[in-house]
Amino acid sequence: MSGDADEVLVRRVAASGDERAISELYDRYAGLVYGAGVRYLRDRALAEDLVQDVFTAVWRSAGSFDPSRASFATWVYRITRNRATDLIRRHRARVRTVGGEAYPEPGEEDPTGELSRSFDVASALSRISPVHREVLVLAYFHGLSQSEISRRTGTPLGTVKSRTTAALRALRENMSHDEDRGSADE
Amino acid sequence: MRDLLGPYVLGALEPGEEREVEEHLEGCAECREEAQDLRLVHERLADLANATQTPPAGLKERVMDGIPRRETRRAPFVAAAAAVLCVLAVLGVLYAPGIIGREAVASATLKPTDIAPRAGGELRVRKDDPNARAELEVWGLPRPGKDEYYELWFGKEGGRMSAGTFTVDAEGRSTLYMTAPEEVSDYQQVGITLEKFPREPRMSSAKVVLGGELQES
Numbered sequence: 001m002s003g004d005a006d007e008v009l010v011r012r013v014a015a016s017g018d019e020r021a022i023s024e025l026y027d028r029y030a031g032l033v034y035g036a037g038v039r040y041l042r043d044r045a046l047a048e049d050l051v052q053d054v055f056t057a058v059w060r061s062a063g064s065f066d067p068s069r070a071s072f073a074t075w076v077y078r079i080t081r082n083r084a085t086d087l088i089r090r091h092r093a094r095v096r097t098v099g100g101e102a103y104p105e106p107g108e109e110d111p112t113g114e115l116s117r118s119f120d121v122a123s124a125l126s127r128i129s130p131v132h133r134e135v136l137v138l139a140y141f142h143g144l145s146q147s148e149i150s151r152r153t154g155t156p157l158g159t160v161k162s163r164t165t166a167a168l169r170a171l172r173e174n175m176s177h178d179e180d181r182g183s184a185d186e
Numbered sequence: 187m188r189d190l191l192g193p194y195v196l197g198a199l200e201p202g203e204e205r206e207v208e209e210h211l212e213g214c215a216e217c218r219e220e221a222q223d224l225r226l227v228h229e230r231l232a233d234l235a236n237a238t239q240t241p242p243a244g245l246k247e248r249v250m251d252g253i254p255r256r257e258t259r260r261a262p263f264v265a266a267a268a269a270v271l272c273v274l275a276v277l278g279v280l281y282a283p284g285i286i287g288r289e290a291v292a293s294a295t296l297k298p299t300d301i302a303p304r305a306g307g308e309l310r311v312r313k314d315d316p317n318a319r320a321e322l323e324v325w326g327l328p329r330p331g332k333d334e335y336y337e338l339w340f341g342k343e344g345g346r347m348s349a350g351t352f353t354v355d356a357e358g359r360s361t362l363y364m365t366a367p368e369e370v371s372d373y374q375q376v377g378i379t380l381e382k383f384p385r386e387p388r389m390s391s392a393k394v395v396l397g398g399e400l401q402e403s
């Protein structure tokens with residue numbers, strides 16, 4: 001990760017069609033968009049379509065993104081939700097047209113707001129320092145213990161422990177910043 | 187002791203350390219409050235990890251390949267380019283070296299939908315090393331409204347690729363040379379949609395105005 005804020009990257013996409021910037025935004029959010037697709041569309045091929053649709057929309061509409069109205073995470077969350085609804089509608093229409101197999105009813109979209117919160121957390125995670133992000137990514141996304149993180153990064157165990165605490169504090173500060181701007185699902 | 191609160195809320199401390207932290211928390215309201223705050227952050231991170239799935243290998247490449255290049259992204263630019271092309275075509279001086287005269291590798295006749303029943307189009311794809319180029323001619327299309335533009339798509343099972351955007355002249359005509367997928371034989375359909383620049387994009391707002399089957403030559 002470059003460490004540039006989402007809003008800086010999307011401005012670069014809008015201003016000069018910067019492919020490295022859209023690539024960076026993909027790295028930050030594609031796993032979440034794909035996970036949402038698998039969960040709510042219940043179809044991996046449709047989830048891939050969702051990722052493609054969402055990032056193409058980000059590329060095309062970067063110029064209309066207004067950071068004073070919502071964070072980038074909020075914007076991407078809304079695009080994801082709208083595109084998922086469109087994909088379900090289009091898929092159902094196609095099944096009716098060609099008489100294909102019955103399509104399983106997709107799950108209700110984000111009934112508890114968990115997905116919207118996760119976009120905010122992903123955004124906050126991209127804003128903390130690389131050393132703090134590393135320790136949290138290894139613990140939460142790779143499932144490593146504190147000792148395993150110590151070995152993997154060549155960092156003393158005591159430092160890994162204190163760094164984990166500092167990283168959670170830094171994330172809390174950034175999440176508070178998001179809460180002040182409003183949640184992704186308002 | 188406060189430095190251990192992170193691994194404590196993760197449940198990542200050794201049993202002895204964990205007991206020490208718990209004993210400390212019983213007598214320290216400040217640390218109890220911080221532990222509560224960090225536990226909330228921990229739960230949100232765990233939710234994020236739970237909601238995230240690694241996309242399949244190759245998807246990023248497909249996404250990056252599928253995004254329309256910048257020069258065909260904005261309607262005002264395309265409108266200007268199309269207008270220039272139309273003027274050149276009217277004057278009979280349209281010249282595209284390396285494209286005209288090459289044998290078409292695929293073609294499609296574009297048929298109208300209810301939106302513009304008298305519209306039509308022809309598409310020919312020619313190999314022009316290192317890339318393939320699409321030669322598109324359309325007629326009878328309504329003039330796009332403000333913030334609207336047309337977009338040419340190549341479609342296949344499980345995906346589609348934009349070949350670029352364009353507009354038409356006052357008579358609803360346009361002749362353009364656009365990007366075609368390198369492996370054009372993988373695609374079976376072509377279609378033209380009327381798109382809009384929305385404040386918040388919704389694909390459902392796109393309307394198909396022309397469509398056809400791509401036939402290999």
